[in-house]
């Protein structure tokens with residue numbers, strides 16, 4: 001879904017609103033929502049086009065790497081041998097554990113609630129991204145609303161003393177959805193979950209023999225502000241594939257090893273940059289640093305006179321826009 005409007009409210013009052021023209025085919029739209037099921041379908045299609053087999057229901061159980069390559073066992077009883085392996089098996093990565101790497105970092109202080117609300121056909125609710133600071137009718141909590149095809153994603157930032165499980169019971173959620181979106185939506189909750197963000201990075205992205213490379217959430221977990229999770233995972237995978245291609249063609253052990261080490265150096269640095277950027281956004285939202293608090297208050301007070309003050313409030317929750325210093329794969 002492409003949507004045209006960004007809007008921000010501060011304690012019940014609108015402080016920023018901007019609507020962009022609908023892009024024609026030659027332009028990149030300002031805002032696009034692509035659900036994960038769709039990105040997965042695109043990737044599945046790409047693998048099929050390349051003639052790559054997928055072995056479902058066969059989880060990697062063991063990974064033994066050595067100077068000549070890698071041997072793995074999967075839960076379906078098969079054994080696999082390969083020159084190189086990319087471990088892209090997510091946050092609970094078996095591959096990461098098997099190569100002896102471990103996660104290092106912090107967990108967010110507050111919990112978050114994430115909920116899907118089904119669209120009401122033809123009700124005219126605006127397709128906009130709305131961020132509401134300290135929503136007065138949601139107990140002063142921050143609320144984010146993002147449109148998706150067929151519905152809305154509602155994020156609520158819990159207060160430090162909240163019990164998130166209690167807050168997301170049926171009655172409370174009906175009331176919150178009614179307040180934020182209107183009565184016609186209060187029965188349309190289709191999915192809900194609560195979580196805290198981890199901000200962590202593996203202490204090494206490669207094994208000791210430089211034969212196993214970690215990519216995506218197997219290598220790092222980021223707070224989602226700034227949308228760097230999947231995006232940086234794709235950059236990891238791209239660089240891992242390039243490094244392996246060069247290593248295989250090099251026919252020299254030292255060159256092959258260097259290439260894999262270069263992958264690790266570049267992507268560990270990029271992950272640190274992405275962690276810091278997501279951390280900055282998290283600190284902005286959750287932290288009690290008096291300078292940040294004062295800056296937000298001042299921007300809200302000035303937003304009526306100066307659009308730039310409202311734009312700051314609209315933009316800041318998503319962290320800085322910059323790219324890591326060492327990247328060859330776009331912005332992440």
Ligand SMILES: Cc1cc2nc3c(=O)[nH]c(=O)nc-3n(C[C@H](O)[C@H](O)[C@H](O)COP(=O)(O)OP(=O)(O)OC[C@H]3O[C@@H](n4cnc5c(N)ncnc54)[C@H](O)[C@@H]3O)c2cc1C
Nearest residue numbers: 059060088089090094216217218224227228229230231233
């Ligand atoms: C609320 C929310 C919003 C987000 N929004 C954005 C966004 O806007 N933009 C963005 O870029 N990112 C976003 N992210 C982050 C993004 O979803 C993740 O970073 C991304 O999906 C991670 O991809 P991955 O392939 O590394 O891991 P996963 O998606 O976890 O995939 C790992 C795969 O490995 C498989 N697996 C696990 N163990 C094994 C095993 N032992 N053997 C074989 N296979 C195994 C799993 O079944 C799974 O299919 C968001 C995350 C959340 C929670």
